[in-house]
Amino acid sequence: MKIRTSSHCLPRDDDGRPSSDAVSITQWDGGFIAALADGAGTAAAAREAAEHAVTMIGTHYRSHPLGWTPGKALRETVRMINRGLWNESLARFARTEMVCTLAVALYDEGILTHLGIGDSRIYLLRAGELQQLTTDDIDPLQTNRLTKALGAGESLSATSFKMSLEAGDTLFLCSDGIHHHLPDDAIYEALASGTSARHLAKQARDASPEETRDDCAAIRIDIDSLEWTARREDHQLPVPEKLAAGQKHDGWSLIRSFGANDRCWLAEREGCRQVMKFAPLEAIDQAAMVEAFLKETWNAIRFSEEAPFVKAWENPARSSLYYNMEFVDAPGLANLLKQRRLQVDETVQLGHFLAGTGIRLLRHDLLHGDIKPENILIGSAYDSVFFKLIDLGSSCEVFSRNSRAGTASYLAPERFKNAPISERTEVFSIGVTLYEAVAGQLPFGQIERFQTPNFRDPKPPGTHNPLVPPWLDAVILRACAIDPEERYSHFSELLFDLANPQKVRPWHPAKAPLIERHPVLFWKCAAIFLAILAVVLAIRLGSASK
Known part of the structure; x- marks a missing residue:
């Protein structure tokens, strides 16, 4: 596929204060993911939340298990980010501080999956018509109050939608600083005339009065051409019931299992060794176990580049449910x-x-x-x-x-x-x-x-x-x-x-006992007690002698 992109974050004023909005675009062969977040408030924590959200979207989506659809992987990534922001807010501020809106446009497996949380929007310009793909999460009685935001609660139910893309389409992601001050017809005219994200953001800021001016963020994606993208099959891969030394799986020979767990094996092919971890037997008839294994796969892959963990990956051509890990020649x-x-x-x-x-x-x-x-x-x-x-x-x-x-x-x-x-x-x-x-x-x-x-x-x-x-x-x-x-x-x-x-x-x-916890204090108390006791005994002996 061939796309052209532009993105920009413009702060509310030219006073040196950075924008509380954040954007990111990640591309790969046959796909892309664009994310825009608007920090709720002007505090540094809101800006951190927005930057964290767009960074994590781009980083963790690409490591999702092959058994997840793009929509499932995107929702799981958003859920993880939401809980992380919530817990970090409580740990650092003892209250909700790290909050932001989020808009994501994902093209993978030949399908556009989009998701919106809060009042950041996604528009689609196609064949001369502008369509808003997302719905604002706004209280109808208090238009300045969000009913849903990333990091605002411990749990978040995010809904994703999917549709096809066509060559010639234009996707536009923007924060409320833009759509509050530019009506849809102004956005349409700007997109139709080829205006970049930077100029659209500046146009919105210039059109806003001082009292309602806000940070402006935008991402523009023009779809010049689309190539056919292979769809992964939706059916679940089989779970092998019996594993034994000498068996072959996708060209790899099983050598020995690790410990008492016969679902994790050392495998070899042409002198190369790797570890193959298969889904548990319970996954044969329990959907929850399949989901748990896919989540384990996701965690193993997304942390595999960090030094404390072994590298992990999935074989796209695998014939059963497993994932691979590097073999570290070291004892347990x-x-x-x-x-x-x-x-x-x-x-x-x-x-x-x-x-x-x-x-x-x-x-x-x-x-x-x-x-x-x-x-x-x-x-x-x-x-x-x-x-x-x-x-x-x-x-x-x-x-x-x-x-x-x-x-x-x-x-x-x-x-x-x-x-x-x-x-x-x-x-x-x-x-x-x-x-x-x-x-x-x-x-x-x-x-x-x-x-x-x-x-x-x-x-x-x-x-x-x-x-x-x-x-x-x-x-x-x-x-x-x-x-x-x-x-x-x-x-x-x-x-x-x-x-x-x-x-x-x-x-x-x-x-x-006190003598173990505070031995010095114990002996001081003992000395004082003995001194008092000695004085009392001396007084009594003196009285008795009279």
């Missing part, structure tokens, strides 16, 4: 721990890795959900070690899960009482993993899946490994504290203590 941490404990410096490095990876996922509103040695690869690089986190099958949005999903021995105590998954519960899993890595055993023992354990304060890791310094004892015990209020609240707090051993506070459980 669980297998290594059967041979030896980690050294202190390796344990500290592991803590840095897990907390840092948690922060990366949290930026996308996600938590891993199953941190444990079995999901960590450890390899050697010259004179140091490196780690990789695998298996995003349990990953989920923060606060979205109240079940015991995960591995029982690494679940925070509150998860057994239906508390939602959170940053604190992930910190607990990290703490248990670090304890096991350096001490050679679990702090709370082996816990079965359906067991409701009675947690007791564990012994310091240093009692099992005399090489563990007191400061690391304190960090690990604080990370896996039974009471969530005594635990690190954020990954960043754990990272800070790991990087600053001299600033780590001694750790004592809240119920510990």
